[in-house]
Amino acid sequence: MRNEVFKSGRPDVRKSPERPRKTSDTGSPAVRFIAVDEDQAGQRLDNFLRYVLKGVPKTRIYRIIRKGEVRVNKGRAKAETKLQSGDVVRVPPVRVSEAKMPVAPGMDVARKLEAAILFEDDSLLVLNKPSGLAVHGGSGVTLGVIEALRQLRPDCRFLELVHRIDRDTSGCLLVAKKRSMLRHLHAQIREHHMLKVYNALVDGRWPARKTAVSAPLQKNVLQSGERMVSVHPDGKASRTRFKVLQRYGESTLIEASLETGRTHQIRVHTLHAGHPILGDSKYGYERTAQLAEQAGLKRLFLHAAKVGINLPDGSYREFDAPLPDELVEVLNGLPQV
Structure with a gap:
């Protein structure tokens, strides 16, 4: 007699959680x-x-x-x-x-991800994500951070992104290893209780008195499928706090803290303030591109430097991601003011 998983009413969870698979001659799984x-x-x-x-x-x-x-x-x-x-x-x-067979992460990507781990326990993983690596596949990207991690951690039953950062942005990225942790952290994001601090090198002299930008942001999709964000009165309320860290010849290193988490928020708010981020080909000026080239910058100078969270046990913890070597080299080559 066939071994039934069900009884009347609710399923009997004392049974094996997954019935053994059967496969056909073509390799397809059974029910x-x-x-x-x-x-x-x-x-x-x-x-x-x-x-x-x-x-x-x-x-x-x-x-x-x-x-x-x-x-x-x-x-x-x-x-x-x-x-x-x-x-x-x-x-x-x-x-x-x-089904498309998953793309296996190359050795270079695997090494980068393993070296990028800042913290890991049984419920949370924190990465210092490298620039140029998307957080997930899609839109022409076959393999992102989360897909690569799932293949590198085959014994982890659950791995999900807590939040996202842009492909060209480096820095702190949270990955939940338990559904309970994901729900806990998502609640903090919704209530704006998660600390997110970024470092950015911007075009020109950022005014010390400009400590915040509040400008509503609206997402638009171009005919090419590219996403663009702009300041618009009908957009979602958005606010970023800023602080000057160091002035250089024709640029300023700033700290940006998110009070809301909109798509491309820091990039558009710095542009709105008249000081786009160096290396930003989407939201920068022609002059911004020239400054980046002169500095030897080959990527977006935006880095998620710190994230702070409240853990389920009531304690508070911050994680810091050091500035990547390629960005440190750029700063070392600029004259300080």
């Missing part, structure tokens, strides 16, 4: 029944499936949900259904040909 554990509870069904069915296109995942091939506790469910601990999800077989 799976997966019990949701406490760390997975609270997330949407579509996000749960994106993790379970790694490499399967999102369009395919939404299609099998709409067709009723995915069931939660034997019933149909919507993509936005919030899963609870003990729920059992029926995951249908997906042909291997329909």
Whole structure:
């Protein structure tokens, strides 16, 4: 007799959380029944499936949900259904040909990520993300930080980005290793209780009296698909605090602290103040590009230097990411004022 996972009513979570897989001659997995554990509870069904069915296109995942091939506790469910601990999800077989095989991180990327770890315990990982590496795949990027970490940490059942920083920005990046930690930190972000401090080298002499910029930001998508952000009265309220750290010949090293976390917020607020960031090809002036070239700068001079969080046990902790060598070299070559 077939070994049943279900009893009447709620699923019996005392059974094995996942029925052993069967595979066909083509290598496709058979139907799976997966019990949701406490760390997975609270997330949407579509996000749960994106993790379970790694490499399967999102369009395919939404299609099998709409067709009723995915069931939660034997019933149909919507993509936005919030899963609870003990729920059992029926995951249908997906042909291997329909899934893109994940791109393995090269040795160079693997070494960079391992060397970039600032802190790690059983629930949190903090990276000093290198510039030029996207935090996640998509939009022409086949492999991001989170995909590479999942392959480098195959024993971690849960790895999710707590927040994002731009591809060209370096510095502190938080990755949750437990769903409970992710929910805890997301609550701090929503309530603006997370400290986020950046260093940036900007065009010109930043006025010492300009300690904050409050300007609403609106996202726009160009016909090319590129995202651009601009100050607009109909945009979302945004505020950044600033402090001068060091003046150089024709530029200023500043500290920027986020009070809100909008896309490209520091880059657009510095532009709005008339002092765009050196190395910013999207929001800089022609003069800004010339200053960057003269300084030997080959990337965006924006670095997430510090992040501060309240931990679940009530303690407060800050993590500092040292300025990358290539940015230190640029500063060492500039005349101080």
